[in-house]
Amino acid sequence: MRNRIFRRYFWIAFLLFTLTLFAIDIYAIRSSSSRRFERLQAQLESDARILSGETVANVATWVPNAAARSGFRVTVLDPHGNIASDSSASPDSPGDSLSLNTPFFNAGGPGWILRLSASLNEANASHAAFRMRLLAITLVGMALALGLAIQFMRSYSRRIDRLRTYIVGLPDAGLPDDELPAGEDELGSLALSLRQTAPKIRDLLAKLKLEGARREAILASMVEGVLAVDKELRVTFCNQSFARKMNARIPVPEGMPLLDLARDPALRDILVTVLKTGQPMERRIQLRGAQAHSFEVQAAPLAGLQAHGALAILHDVTELERLERVRKDFVANVSHELRTPLAAIRGYAETLLDGALEDLENNRKFVEIILAHAIRLNNIASDLLVISELESNGPAAQPRRISIRATIESALRTVESAARVRGVRLLTGPVEDFEVLGYEIRLEQAFVNLLDNAIKFNRPDGEVRIGTEAGQNGRGIITIVDNGIGIPSDDVPRIFERFYRVDKARSRAVGGTGLGLSIVKHVIEQMGGSVRVESHLGKGSQFTMVLPTSITHHAS
Numbered sequence: 001m002r003n004r005i006f007r008r009y010f011w012i013a014f015l016l017f018t019l020t021l022f023a024i025d026i027y028a029i030r031s032s033s034s035r036r037f038e039r040l041q042a043q044l045e046s047d048a049r050i051l052s053g054e055t056v057a058n059v060a061t062w063v064p065n066a067a068a069r070s071g072f073r074v075t076v077l078d079p080h081g082n083i084a085s086d087s088s089a090s091p092d093s094p095g096d097s098l099s100l101n102t103p104f105f106n107a108g109g110p111g112w113i114l115r116l117s118a119s120l121n122e123a124n125a126s127h128a129a130f131r132m133r134l135l136a137i138t139l140v141g142m143a144l145a146l147g148l149a150i151q152f153m154r155s156y157s158r159r160i161d162r163l164r165t166y167i168v169g170l171p172d173a174g175l176p177d178d179e180l181p182a183g184e185d186e187l188g189s190l191a192l193s194l195r196q197t198a199p200k201i202r203d204l205l206a207k208l209k210l211e212g213a214r215r216e217a218i219l220a221s222m223v224e225g226v227l228a229v230d231k232e233l234r235v236t237f238c239n240q241s242f243a244r245k246m247n248a249r250i251p252v253p254e255g256m257p258l259l260d261l262a263r264d265p266a267l268r269d270i271l272v273t274v275l276k277t278g279q280p281m282e283r284r285i286q287l288r289g290a291q292a293h294s295f296e297v298q299a300a301p302l303a304g305l306q307a308h309g310a311l312a313i314l315h316d317v318t319e320l321e322r323l324e325r326v327r328k329d330f331v332a333n334v335s336h337e338l339r340t341p342l343a344a345i346r347g348y349a350e351t352l353l354d355g356a357l358e359d360l361e362n363n364r365k366f367v368e369i370i371l372a373h374a375i376r377l378n379n380i381a382s383d384l385l386v387i388s389e390l391e392s393n394g395p396a397a398q399p400r401r402i403s404i405r406a407t408i409e410s411a412l413r414t415v416e417s418a419a420r421v422r423g424v425r426l427l428t429g430p431v432e433d434f435e436v437l438g439y440e441i442r443l444e445q446a447f448v449n450l451l452d453n454a455i456k457f458n459r460p461d462g463e464v465r466i467g468t469e470a471g472q473n474g475r476g477i478i479t480i481v482d483n484g485i486g487i488p489s490d491d492v493p494r495i496f497e498r499f500y501r502v503d504k505a506r507s508r509a510v511g512g513t514g515l516g517l518s519i520v521k522h523v524i525e526q527m528g529g530s531v532r533v534e535s536h537l538g539k540g541s542q543f544t545m546v547l548p549t550s551i552t553h554h555a556s
């Protein structure tokens, strides 16, 4: 296979060369033999002219003499065609000789003929030798040409081989530059241009590689799923985020049919439409493979070098949708929560105006009910204010270092009277003091909310215990345990939601707003901590908060 072009040209040239040589040979042989023949004929003619003009006394003696002088065989024929005299004793051998007849009047009158014959044997022999020599020269010439051509071909193909190896290794800088074939000819200048271009090519390749790696990294780190398909809907690329969303193994093999990766007709429909219309499109879908997550899909046609395809970018909007829902629910909940006390206030106020004012037995009770609902409205309003403040990232002031022990003591003082009223014992311990970074009023409020719940959702003679533990790894733990009514396990995951109450009537009766735990969660998470609950219905609950402790500098 190697050097095919070279070999072909070489054989064509060699064939042409051989044909030319042989043509020259044939021409040379032809022209030399005809020239010799003409020369011989001319000599025969001139000798015959001279000899036939001589005066002959005796034919028999003149013939050998004439033959000696001319160097030809001389024969004299009488008018009957008989040989009168002949310089050669041997009979004629026609074909091997060239003869010329001339009228020979001087020999005896009209009808006499002088014949000069030249033997061709000798001429033929010398001609054959000439031919042999020519053939030998031709063969030597051919052998030389062949040898030279092979030599040339070898050196040329060696240089081409080196050039090829260099080019193949160029992207990886496989061969040093001095491995390139040198020389002044075209190959040499090709090598020179290559040597000059090589650094640029390598540079370009390195840049491309870097660019590719950068793009890979960007795509890999993207939260959005990126998917590219060809026009047969085979995956040409997808990033890790997309593969993860589809629970596919990474890396996804190229050329995988889309339906094997994402068994979802909605996504397929979008891509098919984009491929068909060539227009970008945007749609919100729910992917089956991705735990019913919602995605905003932006798809666009992809004009590649070889084939067309489509590209889809998937934004996960599940959380956004959830937040939207939460916001709507919140507005609905707030309206609902406000409606009850407002309706009660209005109802009792109207009743009073309708004559109950004069009802001395009940009028005081009605005003007390109005007051209770007004307080409730006030509680809701102030809780909502706290939440909105927490959600808009808290007060602008700098967070300060807070002593956990001091905050707990202050919270306990706040709930002391409520505990006494309900006959619930407040216990502390063990309490290890540590410092956290945050806002004291907020943290105290969170503790108050939790203690308040533990007291409210308790029974007479119940217990509430608050304890802390300064953890080793920069985290402090605060636990509030009660042996109250507990929370049904179905409700446990939801109790931190706004307005969520296990027993609405009971909560309302004890003055709850359903916002207390929501505030607790906010406060703790804003301080970089977390809160969780374990509860057993009828046995009690335990709220555990983990907070990052602030680094304390001990003065020596």
Ligand code: ADP
Binding pocket: 449, 453, 454, 455, 457, 482, 484, 485, 486, 487, 495, 496, 500, 501, 502, 503, 507, 511, 512, 513, 514, 515, 516, 517, 518, 541
């Ligand atoms: P509320 O204003 O009703 O106390 P929270 O957000 O503080 O609102 O609490 C939500 C609900 O969680 C309460 O209504 C109650 O049903 C339940 N809960 C909270 N703490 C406790 C507890 N320590 N024991 C039993 N149930 C609790």
